Amino acid sequence: MFLKQLYYLREIERYQSFSKAAQACNVSQPALSRAIRQLEDELGIVIIDRKKKVFGVTDDGVRVLKWAHDILRGVSELRNEVSSSRQAIAGVVKIGVIPTAVHIVPILLEEVRARCGDFASEVFVLPNIAIIEKLVSKELDIGIMYYDQCPQAKAFEVRALYAEQQVLATSDASSLPAGDQISWEAAARLPLALLSRELRCRQLVDVGFQTAGVEPIIRLETNSLEMIHAEVMAGKVATILPVSSFPLRVPPQGRLKMRRLPGFSPGSVGLVRLSEPGLSTFASEVWATVLKTRLQDDLDLLCKSG
Structure with missing residues (x-):
């Protein structure tokens, strides 16, 4: 039950709403609210400030949320480790990519496979803002997105991949x-x-x-x-x-x-990840491999079509 409570809490933070979080978790709102109350009772603190009309998290709640993200990330990595061991694969990586960069992903994964051997990946096609949110909640390892749209903060590490044509x-x-x-x-x-x-x-x-x-x-x-x-x-x-x-x-x-089109202002697409420690060893290898992959020849070839 404890992990489920943390998962519910993470979804409440994401949606800023008990009802939307309950819908995302496929449970009733009373069941979700009851689970959070139980978590608060077990910890002896108040996590959600229910006195305010606008959704809010208490100072204790902020600390619990960071702890929840770390635990859920650790559980996910543990499951991936067990799964990788059973399947005899190098690891699992979770990638978020903007829609217009989808077709570069197979090229990048091919390079990773050549360097690291067989592996598993989960690829989510998302807008920029959703990639940032899922990186912060540690549901993604790496984002491929318009990096000039990434928050200018030390929380993220950003590297250029290519200028859009x-x-x-x-x-x-x-x-x-x-x-x-x-x-x-x-x-x-x-x-x-x-x-x-x-x-x-x-x-x-x-x-x-x-x-x-x-x-x-x-x-x-x-x-x-x-x-x-x-x-x-x-x-x-x-x-x-x-x-x-x-x-x-x-x-x-x-x-x-x-x-x-002459004079086009190109968008800048790059890799983004959290700068804080915690990325798995395999995800770090994927990051390093992608940065070494040349995409320009493939982009130039297609530009010559027609």
Whole structure:
């Protein structure tokens, strides 16, 4: 029961709500509240300040939460250690990655496998803010994200991976100007499918059009890369996306045309982890291997498609 109480407490902190935490834990709210009360009774302290209208944690609660994160992380690592031993694998690593960097992950994992041998991984596709939250709660070992969006604090260690290369892409059936570039004015005349406005790479696209002083024709906005890829391949729209959002090792030559956009402000993608001690030995090896992996050749190859 003790571990379950700590898990409930972690979810309450995450959602800042008993009802949302109960839903995430798949228990009733009274059961969750009762478990936290029992934990407070066992420790002889108050963790959640129930007198305030706004959710709050007491000073004692802050200390307990840090302790809870450490214990739950230790339990997770112990389970991974046992699982790795049984399966005769090098270890387990948990990675969070932004949607537009998904296709670099297989390349990185391939390099890790070549250096460390067989291993297991859990990969979660998440927005920047969720990656930060899960790093802090120690549910992730490593994040792959826009590192300029990482809080400027000593709590995180950040290393650059690559500068995004964004391109306009259309199906092979579409007509584009000759050459390897297209102007923002020409791109604005095409029907476009773009990622949602809250995503960092879309915000960079908006800045590009605003700087050029043109208004794009937007036919689809979505947070789904799969939806955009499907619409582009159907020949219905063009898109502007980072090259890394397309399959890197299987360039769709003959199926996509790509053009660079001049003067694009690239997003900076990198590795992020907690700087405090606690990363498992295997996760540290993964970190070191990823930093040595060259991605630029694969990105450049895809840019030449079409």
